[in-house]
Amino acid sequence: MEQDWIWGLIGGLLIGTGGAVYLLANGKIMGASGIIGGLVDGSGRRSAMERLVFLAGVFALPVLLYPLYGAVDTHVSTNPAVIIVAGLLVGAGTRLANGCTSGHGVCGISRLSLRGIVATVFYILAGGLTVVFFRHLLGVI
C-alpha cells in the first residue's frame, strides 16, 4: 500500500506517453469519452477503425497484465441504481462537456487549455461533493 503513489506515478507516465503517441503520431487528442462517444453518435464514423483499435488496446493490455497481479478487486458498487445513474451521468456529461479526465484533464491541462482547466475544476468539485454527500450523509456508496 505504501508504494501506491509510485505505481500511480508510473501508471500516469504510461498514460501520458500513450497520449503523446496518439498526438504526435496520429495528430489526435487522446480523450476516452470523445473516442467512445464519436462511435456512439456517429460523429466519428470516418475514423471508426482507429477508435476501435485504440479501445481494443485499452481493453487488451489489462488482460495481459492481469495474470501478474492475480486478483484485482475494483470495489465497484453493486447497487444497480448507483451504477446506472452514474453511467448515464458520465456518458451524457462528458459528451456535453466534450471531454473527461483524459481529454480535458490530461491533454487539456498539459496544454494549459482554459476549457480543460475549468472542466477539471467542475468535475472534481462535483465528484468530491457527490462522494461526501452519498457516502457520509446518505451512506449509499
Add this chain to the structure above:
Amino acid sequence: MHLLYAFIAGGLFGAGLFVSGMTDTSKVQGWLDVFGAWDPTLAFVMGGAIIPMAIAWRLVEGRKPLVGGAFPEPSEPRLGRNLVLGSTMFGAGWGLAGLCPGPAIASLSYGGIWHWVFVAAMLAGMALAPLLRVRLDRLVPAE
C-alpha cells in the same frame, strides 16, 4: 500505420490505468473523499500523465503528425453552459461510481458484471447527449 499507433497509444493508456490502480473505484472515491481516509494516488497519476503530454505539446510546434494531416488547433476559450453543466454531471457520476470512461473500458475484462452495466449506461448517456444538447439550447439559447 495509424492503426498500429492507435493500438500502441490505447495499450499504454490501458496499461497505465491498470498499474496505477485507477480502475479500483475505491482509490478514485478515496481521492475525492476529503473527509474520509484520503488517498493521494490519483494526484500522482494526473501529475505523471501531464509530464509526457506537456512535452508532446512542445514538440507539436512547427511539425506535422507522423501519419500526416495537421495537429488539433487550440479550442476557443469558450466557457459555456455545456462545458460547466456537462463537467458537473460527469463529476457527479464519477463520484458515485468511481469510474470514468477510460478506466471503465480498461477494467471490463476483470471488473465483473457491474462494470459492463456501467459501460452500457454510459453508452446510453452518450447516445442521449445530442438530444440533451438540443433540449438545453431550446431552454436557454446560450453560447
